[in-house]
Amino acid sequence: MKSIEEIMAIRDKMKAQISNRDNADDSTETRIVVGLATCGIAAGAVPVFNAFVEEVQKRNLENVRVVRSGCLGMCKLEPMVEVFVPGEEKVTYVYITPDKVKKIMDDHIEKGKVCSEFLIQEA
Amino acid sequence: MRELSLHFLDIITNSIKADAKNIRFYIIVKDNVLNMEIIDDGKGMSEEFLEKVVDPFKTTRTTRNIGMGIPLLKQAAEAAGGKFKIESTLGKGTTVKASFILKHIDRAPLGNLADALIPVISENFDFFMHYEVDGEIFIFDTKEIKKMLDGVPIDSQEILAYLNGYLADNIKNINGGKIL
Ligand SMILES: Nc1ncnc2c1ncn2[C@@H]1O[C@H](COP(=O)(O)OP(=O)(O)OP(=O)(O)O)[C@@H](O)[C@H]1O
Numbered sequence: 001m002k003s004i005e006e007i008m009a010i011r012d013k014m015k016a017q018i019s020n021r022d023n024a025d026d027s028t029e030t031r032i033v034v035g036l037a038t039c040g041i042a043a044g045a046v047p048v049f050n051a052f053v054e055e056v057q058k059r060n061l062e063n064v065r066v067v068r069s070g071c072l073g074m075c076k077l078e079p080m081v082e083v084f085v086p087g088e089e090k091v092t093y094v095y096i097t098p099d100k101v102k103k104i105m106d107d108h109i110e111k112g113k114v115c116s117e118f119l120i121q122e123a
Numbered sequence: 124m125r126e127l128s129l130h131f132l133d134i135i136t137n138s139i140k141a142d143a144k145n146i147r148f149y150i151i152v153k154d155n156v157l158n159m160e161i162i163d164d165g166k167g168m169s170e171e172f173l174e175k176v177v178d179p180f181k182t183t184r185t186t187r188n189i190g191m192g193i194p195l196l197k198q199a200a201e202a203a204g205g206k207f208k209i210e211s212t213l214g215k216g217t218t219v220k221a222s223f224i225l226k227h228i229d230r231a232p233l234g235n236l237a238d239a240l241i242p243v244i245s246e247n248f249d250f251f252m253h254y255e256v257d258g259e260i261f262i263f264d265t266k267e268i269k270k271m272l273d274g275v276p277i278d279s280q281e282i283l284a285y286l287n288g289y290l291a292d293n294i295k296n297i298n299g300g301k302i303l
C-alpha cells in the first residue's frame with residue numbers, strides 16, 4: 001500500500017527540477033481547464049480531469065497545469081475542456097471523454113495541433 | 124448523478140466557490156448507514172436564501188435560476204431512505220449532512236472517491252477528510268501533506284497523480300472488502 005512518506009521522494013525530485021528551470025512563470029504555462037460544476041460532474045468530467053492529470057504527469061510536462069473551473073456555460077455540451085496555450089487563442093473542446101484525452105495531449109498539448117473533431121460543430 | 128462520490132464533490136465545490144479556507148469532509152459507515160458531512164468556513168448563506176437553495180422550484184419565475192447541486196443530493200439521500208440537512212450562517216460557514224441506508228435498493232454506489240477528491244486538492248485552501256468504515260479510520264489532511272511538501276505545490280500534477288493512488292489504496296484498505 002502507498003504510504004504518504006513516498007511523497008517526500010517526489011518532493012525532492014521536484015525541488016531539483018524547479019531549481020533547474022529558469023524562472024518559469026504563469027505567462028509560459030499551458031492551462032487545461034475542466035468544467036466541474038454540477039453539469040460537468042454529472043456528464044463525466046471527473047474521469048476526464050484525472051486522465052489529464054495522469055497524462056501530464058506521465059509525459060513529465062512541467063509547464064502544463066490541469067485546473068478545475070465552474071460551469072463553462074453550455075451544460076448540454078459537457079464535459080467541456082478549455083485549453084489555454086500562451087500566445088494563442090483559447091480552444092474549447094466539447095463532449096470530452098477519457099479516451100479523447102490522449103489525442104488532445106498528443107496533438108494539441110505536445111504538437112500544437114488543435115483537435116478540430118472535438119470542437120463545437122456548426123449546426 | 125451515478126455515484127455518491129460525485130454528489131459529494133459537487134457539494135465540496137460549493138464550499139470552494141464560497142471562498143472556504145478549510146473544508147472538512149466526513150464519511151462514516153456504520154450499522155447499515157452511510158453518513159456524510161461537509162463543513163466549511165466559507166461565506167455562508169442567509170436563512171431566506173437557504174430555503175430557496177434547497178427547494179429551487181418554490182421560488183418565483185423572476186428569480187435567477189438557482190443551481191441543482193444541493194437539491195440533487197437531497198433527492199439522492201431521501202431516495203435511499205436517508206436524511207438531508209443543511210445549516211448555514213452568513214459570514215461563518217455552512218454544514219451539509221446527508222445519510223443513506225446502505226442496503227437500500229435506490230442508493231447509488233459510493234463509486235470512485237479518490238478520483239472525485241483530486242480536483243479539490245489545492246494550494247489555496249485546506250481539505251480534511253475523515254473516512255470511517257465499521258470503526259476503521261483513515262484521515263487525509265492537506266495541511267499535514269503541505270508541511271511535508273515543504274513549498275512544492277500540492278496541486279502540481281506529479282503530486283496529484285500520486286495522491287490519487289494513495290487515496291484509492293487507503294480507502295480500499297478501510298473498506299476491507301466491502302463494496303460501498
Ligand atoms: N457551502 C456554501 N456556502 C455558501 N453558499 C453556498 C454553499 N453551497 C451552496 N451555496 C449557495 O447556494 C447556491 C446553490 O447551490 P447548488 O449547489 O444547488 O447550485 P450551484 O452551485 O449554484 O450550481 P450547480 O448546479 O452548478 O451546482 C450556490 O450558487 C451558492 O450561492
Ligand SMILES: [Mg+2]
Pocket residue numbers: 038133134136137190191192193
Ligand atoms: Mg453547486
